[in-house]
Amino acid sequence: MDINLLLDDILPRVSKPARYIGNEYNSIHKPVEKTKVHVALAFPDIYEVGMSHLGIKILYHLLNEQEDVYAERVFAPWVDFEDLMRKKQVPLFSLESRTPVKEFDFLGFTLQYEMSYTNIVNMLELSGIPIFSKDRSDEHPIVIAGGPCAYNPEPLADIIDFFVIGEAEEAILEIIDLYKNFKERSEKRRKFLEQVACISGVYVPSLYNISYNDDGTIDKFLPKKTGIPHRIQKRIIKNLDEVFYPTRFVVPYIDIVHDRAVLEIFRGCTHGCRFCQAGMIYRPVREKSVEHLTKLAKDIIDCTGYGEISLASLSTSDYSELKKLAEILTDEFRRCQVGLSLPSLRIDAFSIQLAQKIQEIKKSGLTFAPEAGTQRLRDVINKGVTEEDLMSSVRDAFSCGWKAVKLYFMIGLPTETDADIEGIANLARRVVDVYREVKGNTSGLRVTVSTSTFVPKAFTPFQWESQISLSEIERRQKLLKTMLKSKNISYSWHDGRLSFLEAVFSRGDRKLGKVLKIAHEKGCKFDGWNDLFSFEKWMQAFDEAGISPEFYANRERKVEEVFPWEIIDCGIDRRYLLREREKSRKAETTPDCRFNRCHACGIMRLKGGVLCETQNEI
Amino acid sequence: MKLRMRYEKADPVKYISHLDMVKAFERAFRRAKLPLAFSEGFTPHPRLTFAPALSVGITSSGEYMDADFYENVPASEAMCRLNSSLPEGLRILKIGIFDGKYPLSKINAASYSVTIAGFLQEDVARAAKELLNQKQVIIEKVLKDKVKRVDVAPFIHCIDVKSGEGGNVFLGMELAVGQGGSVSPDMVLKQLERYLPKEITVKYIHREDLYLKQDGLIIPPL
Numbered sequence: 001m002d003i004n005l006l007l008d009d010i011l012p013r014v015s016k017p018a019r020y021i022g023n024e025y026n027s028i029h030k031p032v033e034k035t036k037v038h039v040a041l042a043f044p045d046i047y048e049v050g051m052s053h054l055g056i057k058i059l060y061h062l063l064n065e066q067e068d069v070y071a072e073r074v075f076a077p078w079v080d081f082e083d084l085m086r087k088k089q090v091p092l093f094s095l096e097s098r099t100p101v102k103e104f105d106f107l108g109f110t111l112q113y114e115m116s117y118t119n120i121v122n123m124l125e126l127s128g129i130p131i132f133s134k135d136r137s138d139e140h141p142i143v144i145a146g147g148p149c150a151y152n153p154e155p156l157a158d159i160i161d162f163f164v165i166g167e168a169e170e171a172i173l174e175i176i177d178l179y180k181n182f183k184e185r186s187e188k189r190r191k192f193l194e195q196v197a198c199i200s201g202v203y204v205p206s207l208y209n210i211s212y213n214d215d216g217t218i219d220k221f222l223p224k225k226t227g228i229p230h231r232i233q234k235r236i237i238k239n240l241d242e243v244f245y246p247t248r249f250v251v252p253y254i255d256i257v258h259d260r261a262v263l264e265i266f267r268g269c270t271h272g273c274r275f276c277q278a279g280m281i282y283r284p285v286r287e288k289s290v291e292h293l294t295k296l297a298k299d300i301i302d303c304t305g306y307g308e309i310s311l312a313s314l315s316t317s318d319y320s321e322l323k324k325l326a327e328i329l330t331d332e333f334r335r336c337q338v339g340l341s342l343p344s345l346r347i348d349a350f351s352i353q354l355a356q357k358i359q360e361i362k363k364s365g366l367t368f369a370p371e372a373g374t375q376r377l378r379d380v381i382n383k384g385v386t387e388e389d390l391m392s393s394v395r396d397a398f399s400c401g402w403k404a405v406k407l408y409f410m411i412g413l414p415t416e417t418d419a420d421i422e423g424i425a426n427l428a429r430r431v432v433d434v435y436r437e438v439k440g441n442t443s444g445l446r447v448t449v450s451t452s453t454f455v456p457k458a459f460t461p462f463q464w465e466s467q468i469s470l471s472e473i474e475r476r477q478k479l480l481k482t483m484l485k486s487k488n489i490s491y492s493w494h495d496g497r498l499s500f501l502e503a504v505f506s507r508g509d510r511k512l513g514k515v516l517k518i519a520h521e522k523g524c525k526f527d528g529w530n531d532l533f534s535f536e537k538w539m540q541a542f543d544e545a546g547i548s549p550e551f552y553a554n555r556e557r558k559v560e561e562v563f564p565w566e567i568i569d570c571g572i573d574r575r576y577l578l579r580e581r582e583k584s585r586k587a588e589t590t591p592d593c594r595f596n597r598c599h600a601c602g603i604m605r606l607k608g609g610v611l612c613e614t615q616n617e618i
Numbered sequence: 619m620k621l622r623m624r625y626e627k628a629d630p631v632k633y634i635s636h637l638d639m640v641k642a643f644e645r646a647f648r649r650a651k652l653p654l655a656f657s658e659g660f661t662p663h664p665r666l667t668f669a670p671a672l673s674v675g676i677t678s679s680g681e682y683m684d685a686d687f688y689e690n691v692p693a694s695e696a697m698c699r700l701n702s703s704l705p706e707g708l709r710i711l712k713i714g715i716f717d718g719k720y721p722l723s724k725i726n727a728a729s730y731s732v733t734i735a736g737f738l739q740e741d742v743a744r745a746a747k748e749l750l751n752q753k754q755v756i757i758e759k760v761l762k763d764k765v766k767r768v769d770v771a772p773f774i775h776c777i778d779v780k781s782g783e784g785g786n787v788f789l790g791m792e793l794a795v796g797q798g799g800s801v802s803p804d805m806v807l808k809q810l811e812r813y814l815p816k817e818i819t820v821k822y823i824h825r826e827d828l829y830l831k832q833d834g835l836i837i838p839p840l
Binding site: 011012017018024025251255304307336338 | 630631633634635638639641642644645646647648649651656662664674675703705706707
């Protein structure tokens with residue numbers, strides 16, 4: 001069967017056919033038969049979402065730098081294309097060489113979001129690869145995964161052959177080298193999995209036995225063989241100036257979610273917001289130098305022709321030489337009309353000046369994330385921002401001409417009461433007042449309040465907490481809605497049912513693999529897409545699997561409970577998380593350790609001698 | 619300084635829309651380090667002007683664009699540098715100075731080559747003749763949420779039917795494009811089906827050229 005011929009028939013009949021044609025500028029083509037290891041890098045969402053993700057781009061170029069390795073991209077086909085694929089019996093294929101995914105050596109998934117898990121199952125099925133690892137044989141690709149959701153790999157433990165935990169730039173090459181030897185000797189898949197488990201950062205779930213307590217919680221993880229690590233420590237890159245970073249990025253033809261050049265400026269964050277998983281798992285903070293970034297930026301623009309370059313990190317304002325970097329890049333690119341964009345800026349007087357100067361943020365919108373409505377609750381979550389900070393930033397922004405402000409909050413945070421919900425409404429109203437003070441009236445002002453629901457995440461001080469029940473989520477959303485009746489304020493909220501499922505999977509165990517399979521059979525896919533999400537099907541799937549989702553989402557954990565994700569060592573000390581939890585109960589804050597003393601989060605213990613910026617260990 | 623270019627949009631990129639193609643050109647100019655001019659204002663746009671857009675899924679060897687530069691560039695050098703920076707499927711075929719030429723917005727005709735399968739040449743020729751004999755050819759164009767009925771008979775200039783390779787039938791068409799009214803080759807094929815016993819299987823549609831047709835004369839843009 002010739003995929004190319006079938007495509008000629010299918011492409012004119014689907015929306016956005018350019019998603020499937022590949023061949024973009026800088027995409028890499030190699031003769032398949034001359035490469036030793038063939039890797040399919042898969043993203044479990046559509047092209048526009050997957051192509052906006054930095055991690056998969058780094059791995060794509062890093063792997064293709066190796067002469068005998070060929071890495072290709074695979075995305076989830078949209079439903080119209082999938083229907084035709086199934087009708088014409090076209091298997092899932094790679095974008096570059098249009099090789100069926102089933103013929104690859106590796107199939108690697110990026111795990112960005114729990115609600116993309118059904119797409120993983122669907123993509124395996126479309127490829128003709130058994131969904132569970134135990135059913136795969138030597139002829140099938142080895143299915144691997146990494147990314148932030150891999151920090152709790154357990155819900156996918158029966159599906160993924162092995163996970164790579166942490167920053168994969170070094171580990172992936174070690175894995176490929178091991179695989180080359182294995183392939184040359186034509187050894188069994190089983191043997192490879194046992195060997196790869198000894199590479200630092202690799203977790204092979206099938207090599208562990210798990211025993212459970214009577215209440216359904218985990219008793220312990222036990223390696224099935226000697227020599228298999230008891231805990232898997234995450235990988236980190238010591239020096240970001242020396243690590244590989246691509247410059248010849250693939251330039252998509254179609255408008256993708258983030259359609260611009262991306263320059264990663266640092267990794268990690270030390271603010272210590274207690275709800276934030278990224279702030280814990282990506283530690284320690286490591287910056288790239290201004291000199292290195294300047295050179296990279298020029299090379300990227302030369303190679304891609306992008307009209308915009310965006311600085312990427314968890315919090316742009318924390319880059320210690322942001323002003324210098326922004327000035328150099330603005331000067332460098334003025335002539336060729338390349339704009340600089342600074343996402344996730346902490347909005348303060350400095351960043352507003354900066355934004356004015358580089359004309360980056362359009363005056364149509366400015367986003368603030370106070371996360372909680374009262375100072376008490378902001379102290380509980382350790383979000384170090386005060387009402388005064390917010391009001392003075394908003395005042396500056398309004399004086400500079402901004403007319404629209406977005407305010408992001410979470411509802412359902414631990415200890416939240418109705419008074420905190422009211423605090424959200426009060427903050428929004430105060431923003432309107434400030435506008436009136438600055439402008440004399442409120443004409444043209446738009447304040448958008450947006451809430452998501454708190455999802456307790458693994459490896460955060462809130463990993464022991466319960467999520468509020470679905471009915472309580474809906475009650476609080478309604479309550480806030482009635483409080484926000486003003487012509488200048490609009491309110492939007494994230495579907496509580498999705499947050500509930502996120503809470504199940506973000507702290508789930510491997511029993512959930514069964515639920516995923518049933519949900520997929522019922523047709524669940526693209527769950528993050530409103531029009532395709534079916535909560536009813538999900539609930540039926542839990543029911544049929546005999547699994548209670550509330551056990552995962554709405555149960556407060558005992559202090560001593562062994563968590564499914566604790567097979568992973570992300571470098572953060574459990575005792576630190578507990579101390580932070582205790583402090584949260586008392587609404588006590590913990591200052592940023594970059595500008596204060598060390599709070600002994602544990603990251604200094606990570607092998608490799610990485611130094612935190614804070615030297616004064618307690 | 620303005621340059622006019624004739625370019626092709628070939629197989630791999632025929633599925634990208636006109637707007638996406640404009641962006642692909644902008645990026646190629648930047649990679650080629652050509653001094654492309656931009657509009658003033660808060661969101662500057664590249665000063666590129668295009669001939670009437672090509673439908674998605676159709677290849678062409680007769681597309682045109684005018685590019686405005688803030689510095690003089692020799693035409694041959696611009697073509698060479700651009701061609702080494704364009705993605706596969708887009709290629710500049712010819713280049714010339716803009717001065718003295720009519721604006722691209724005046725283009726009003728396009729020639730197409732269409733290959734279809736499953737018919738005898740005589741049957742298609744008879745159907746084409748019947749279609750061309752109609753005083754009115756009403757089609758329904760969907761514009762946003764409204765359906766508009768348009769008479770496209772004056773927009774179908776000619777349909778030339780020949781036998782092609784492998785039992786295929788080959789149609790050469792000249793159709794109107796641009797602001798004065800237009801009809802696309804697939805719309806014409808849909809109309810042609812009314813005089814044929816079964817649905818048409820389209821093998822290939824290619825736009826050969828765009829030009830200004832005035833008093834029966836073809837005036838090429840470049």
